[in-house]
Amino acid sequence: MTAEMLARRARLMGPNVPTFYEDPVHLVRAEGVWLWDADGRRYLDCYNNVPHVGHCHPKVVEAIARQSATLNTHTRYLHDGVLDYTERLTAKFSHDLRQMIMVCTGSEANDIALRMAQAVTGKTGFIATDNTYHGNTSAVSQLSTRRPPIGGYPDHVRLVPAPDTVRPVGGKLENQPDAFAENVARAIAELDANGHGFAGFMLCPTFANEGFPALSPGFLDPTVEVIRKAGGLILCDEVQPGFGRIGAEWWGHDWLGFAPDVVTLGKPMANGHPVAAVVTRPDVMAAFREAFGYFNTFGGNPVSCAAALATLDVLEDENLIQNARDVGAYALDRLQRIDHPLKAEARGLGLFFGIEFVRPDGTPAGPFTAAVVEGMRQEGILLNRIGRHMNTLKMRPPMPFGRDHVDLAMDTLEAILARTPYDT
Amino acid sequence: MTAEMLARRARLMGPNVPTFYEDPVHLVRAEGVWLWDADGRRYLDCYNNVPHVGHCHPKVVEAIARQSATLNTHTRYLHDGVLDYTERLTAKFSHDLRQMIMVCTGSEANDIALRMAQAVTGKTGFIATDNTYHGNTSAVSQLSTRRPPIGGYPDHVRLVPAPDTVRPVGGKLENQPDAFAENVARAIAELDANGHGFAGFMLCPTFANEGFPALSPGFLDPTVEVIRKAGGLILCDEVQPGFGRIGAEWWGHDWLGFAPDVVTLGKPMANGHPVAAVVTRPDVMAAFREAFGYFNTFGGNPVSCAAALATLDVLEDENLIQNARDVGAYALDRLQRIDHPLKAEARGLGLFFGIEFVRPDGTPAGPFTAAVVEGMRQEGILLNRIGRHMNTLKMRPPMPFGRDHVDLAMDTLEAILARTPYDT
Structure with missing residues (x-):
């Protein structure tokens, strides 16, 4: 299915059309901070700022x-x-x-x-x-x-x-x-x-x-x-x-x-x-x-x-700016508690937060960050990376994001960080 | 009401914001080839190509x-x-x-x-x-x-x-x-x-x-x-x-x-x-x-x-391209039958048609054309003018335009032409 869609994209849209992930998600439905793919799998949206007040807000x-x-x-x-x-x-x-x-x-x-x-x-x-x-x-x-x-x-x-x-x-x-x-x-x-x-x-x-x-x-x-x-x-x-x-x-x-x-x-x-x-x-x-x-x-x-x-x-x-402040502070606090040898800085402002990863020799850990993004996608969490060296995790969810969503994202992130080889 | 809205526009949008007509129409509702203003007055839309298959098509x-x-x-x-x-x-x-x-x-x-x-x-x-x-x-x-x-x-x-x-x-x-x-x-x-x-x-x-x-x-x-x-x-x-x-x-x-x-x-x-x-x-x-x-x-x-x-x-x-051909030909035929001393050329292709007006001395009749556009608006028909000298009436209605709409537009146009002074 995905291969067929990618082939149609190449045929109809031409080469070098950007997608997220090597195996891009095929979305069919969304609500609030959640997205569903064609197989009915649910994803937590930690990335999309366009659906600002939540996907498909009634x-x-x-x-x-x-x-x-x-x-x-x-x-x-x-x-x-x-x-x-x-x-x-x-x-x-x-x-x-x-x-x-x-x-x-x-x-x-x-x-x-x-x-x-x-x-x-x-x-x-x-x-x-x-x-x-x-x-x-x-x-x-x-x-x-x-x-x-x-x-x-x-x-x-x-x-x-x-x-x-x-x-x-x-x-x-x-x-x-x-x-x-x-x-x-x-x-x-x-x-x-x-x-x-x-x-x-x-x-x-x-x-x-x-x-x-x-x-x-x-x-x-x-x-x-x-x-x-x-x-x-x-x-x-x-x-x-x-x-x-x-x-x-x-x-x-x-x-x-x-x-x-x-x-x-x-x-x-x-x-x-x-x-x-x-x-x-x-x-x-x-x-x-x-x-x-x-x-x-x-x-x-x-x-x-x-x-x-x-x-x-x-x-x-829905007081979403106040929510961005409160939940953003909570998310930043959880990010700051993460202990990982490649973590150079946890930072964020409101509902825009992430971690920059740097290798022990001081070089930016771009491939490691890419592996974390991919690992999160496999676990049903959508986010991305940014920065000059693409070594900073970028989380920028819809504004109705709650503490429970932060917990799910952070628990998953900790698990992915624990199992992603440092030298990726 | 119109004066108040124009003042709000100037205050919020700045100067030189284009409007149609000196006394612009304040629209509130539309359906098919018809538009209604805030006073409940109905206008036949002979101008808008954006609502291609008709305003607010269900x-x-x-x-x-x-x-x-x-x-x-x-x-x-x-x-x-x-x-x-x-x-x-x-x-x-x-x-x-x-x-x-x-x-x-x-x-x-x-x-x-x-x-x-x-x-x-x-x-x-x-x-x-x-x-x-x-x-x-x-x-x-x-x-x-x-x-x-x-x-x-x-x-x-x-x-x-x-x-x-x-x-x-x-x-x-x-x-x-x-x-x-x-x-x-x-x-x-x-x-x-x-x-x-x-x-x-x-x-x-x-x-x-x-x-x-x-x-x-x-x-x-x-x-x-x-x-x-x-x-x-x-x-x-x-x-x-x-x-x-x-x-x-x-x-x-x-x-x-x-x-x-x-x-x-x-x-x-x-x-x-x-x-x-x-x-x-x-x-x-x-x-x-x-x-x-x-x-x-x-x-x-x-x-x-x-x-x-x-x-x-x-x-x-709804076979609207066929309709554009048929109704456009009918409209052009009616335009060509119009007898007026300033008429230089009636022309059109499908649902895009009009008349170019030139004065007896060969100069383009821009102000006359403007007066016709304004006269039509007063009679509830929206159209416009175009061309280097703005001396060509431009009609470009939504595609479900019918022969009855052509007749209404052309009957009104003939009346307006008859009463607009040639030397406008």
């Missing part, structure tokens, strides 16, 4: 069904949906971030964010970290190192070393905030020198794809000072930390403690319905909208807005 | 509701939906176009198409017509003249004069196919000369945004010869003509009679659910997928595929 499903049966059209006509949702969501932001464009994917959102920085600054140079992912359009793929762009990195993009709490930028943890900022300053000088000038720095405030290093609030302060001085914009990609994932706050930038100029949102926004957005200040929005007649046919349609609004309702009604 | 709504309640995840796990739909849809194509990438918007699809041409040719230069629209990402906005890109047109883009049957390229209708091809050849030579080289020509096979000129099959033959000789790709944007809109065939390129290398699909694909796709040959797909690890979180998810599959089912079960 209130979101009902909202989608009801609005799909009523009206689905674009925003060149008037409709309450896009206004009600925008009003509800922008109220969660500070820093005068109170206008929004709704689109369909995080990639579209980040693609707009880049152009907002261009419109405001008149410059074309961008900075990102050297171990990140911001999306798949031509423009944003040039700021993504996890899948290098077609044609290579262009001259207007500069990549700075990603923060890391096991191998910190600048050598020592206490030097990292300044060392990171110095690299940004150097990149800005290069963009000034090569004629592009500095338009903006696109970053995830928890550096999730970089390996979610255990940073503290204030980490970015020296960098923000450098960016402000240079007149560039901070483009904050909240696709992963946003919507309360980190438990501490609604948004990563509020936790880290800085004021972005543009915030982009995606994956979890409507629990799986293709909805994403750009939130910004009125001055930035005006600069963009007056420079470019942006319109997105599907963006902000009534069904998308109903799905996003229902997701927001569930997030609040 | 079979599509049911498919979305059912799959949303069952499973919605990305394609890194295996699922039948994306395979079943891809198999069904690619079977509608010739020219070895048998592999597909599913994405969320036509803009994302066209953004991929550009990179496919780059991956195959190793070149970076593109051609489009000088009166078109292919999407809103940074890259495809550079091939769109209806909303010029931020930063202006880059050096790797060349725009050729759009075909036109009232003011033909090359002066005379019979010269237009060769004159169009000569301009393409000149653009290719410029791209070769400036170092970019020629990667591809992106075009809509019915030149819909250009004003859907009344071309004949074979029009593009001289151009295709030029492109083939230069080694570039033909990127065929079927967002508007595709899925049987033109009545004659499933796809515009099959009607015009040429073999594209890449076809992109969008708006009507899933009746309003954000679904789009790129269809291409295995050699082109392999070149792209091996050069870039493309992945789209929402693209090809089970709900999108269920919506697209249901749309395809309805299209076939």
Whole structure:
């Protein structure tokens, strides 16, 4: 069955189409934090952030069904949906971030964010970290190192070393905030020198794809000072930390403690319905909208807005941000208690947590981590790995994840760790 | 009410957000070819191509509701939906176009198409017509003249004069196919000369945004010869003509009679659910997928595929392509019978038809056409205008449009034409 499906995928979708696991899971059903495969086997979902308030949440499903049966059209006509949702969501932001464009994917959102920085600054140079992912359009793929762009990195993009709490930028943890900022300053000088000038720095405030290093609030302060001085914009990609994932706050930038100029949102926004957005200040929005007649046919349609609004309702009604904080702290505590010779660091923030594994000789234990991911899948727990060396277990479950789910995941993890050879 | 909503839009969405009509319609409900506003007033939809098989078609709504309640995840796990739909849809194509990438918007699809041409040719230069629209990402906005890109047109883009049957390229209708091809050849030579080289020509096979000129099959033959000789790709944007809109065939390129290398699909694909796709040959797909690890979180998810599959089912079960041919011919016949001093040309193909208005002195009658659009809206008929001078009425209704709907639209149009001053 799996072999046949993989053959059909190759025939219909072409080569090099990514899958999880060598023997990928064939899913047919999901509910809450659980997934079922075609053989009726149940998996605990410790990985998927798109079904934010739980797979197939009945209130979101009902909202989608009801609005799909009523009206689905674009925003060149008037409709309450896009206004009600925008009003509800922008109220969660500070820093005068109170206008929004709704689109369909995080990639579209980040693609707009880049152009907002261009419109405001008149410059074309961008900075990102050297171990990140911001999306798949031509423009944003040039700021993504996890899948290098077609044609290579262009001259207007500069990549700075990603923060890391096991191998910190600048050598020592206490030097990292300044060392990171110095690299940004150097990149800005290069963009000034090569004629592009500095338009903006696109970053995830928890550096999730970089390996979610255990940073503290204030980490970015020296960098923000450098960016402000240079007149560039901070483009904050909240696709992963946003919507309360980190438990501490609604948004990563509020936790880290800085004021972005543009915030982009995606994956979890409507629990799986293709909805994403750009939130910004009125001055930035005006600069963009007056420079470019942006319109997105599907963006902000009534069904998308109903799905996003229902997701927001569930997030609040079920106190899921508080849950992410409590259950995340419980999970981190269990991770920290794990005693294993390859464990370099257990870290996490809310419902985004994991362990980085390093071999006794100091080299990253990527293959070992891969074996653990595979072992967990065999035991019915879905998670993944991340980081520059892919040696960090990444757990990022739906937000209704409970302590019982943590216990099941951690008990299983301990068993897998105990039986996975260290030298894998 | 409308004033209040427009004020909320300005406050929440910023300036320069496009709307239809100075007094935009506030829609609340839709069914088939009908829309209702907040006051209960009914409008005949002669414009919207997104609700392809009719607004809120119960079979599509049911498919979305059912799959949303069952499973919605990305394609890194295996699922039948994306395979079943891809198999069904690619079977509608010739020219070895048998592999597909599913994405969320036509803009994302066209953004991929550009990179496919780059991956195959190793070149970076593109051609489009000088009166078109292919999407809103940074890259495809550079091939769109209806909303010029931020930063202006880059050096790797060349725009050729759009075909036109009232003011033909090359002066005379019979010269237009060769004159169009000569301009393409000149653009290719410029791209070769400036170092970019020629990667591809992106075009809509019915030149819909250009004003859907009344071309004949074979029009593009001289151009295709030029492109083939230069080694570039033909990127065929079927967002508007595709899925049987033109009545004659499933796809515009099959009607015009040429073999594209890449076809992109969008708006009507899933009746309003954000679904789009790129269809291409295995050699082109392999070149792209091996050069870039493309992945789209929402693209090809089970709900999108269920919506697209249901749309395809309805299209076939209700014989809507045959309907587009029959009713489109009837509509064109009625348009051709209209006697009006400003009428320069009545034209159409399937359920995409209209009239171009020109003043007695030969200047395009844009303001007159705008007044007709506004008059129709006051009488409860929604349509629009298009073309370089915005002097062509554009009617492009949902596919279940019937002869009775044509009669209502045409009777109303005749009345509006009779009472709209010629010198508007």
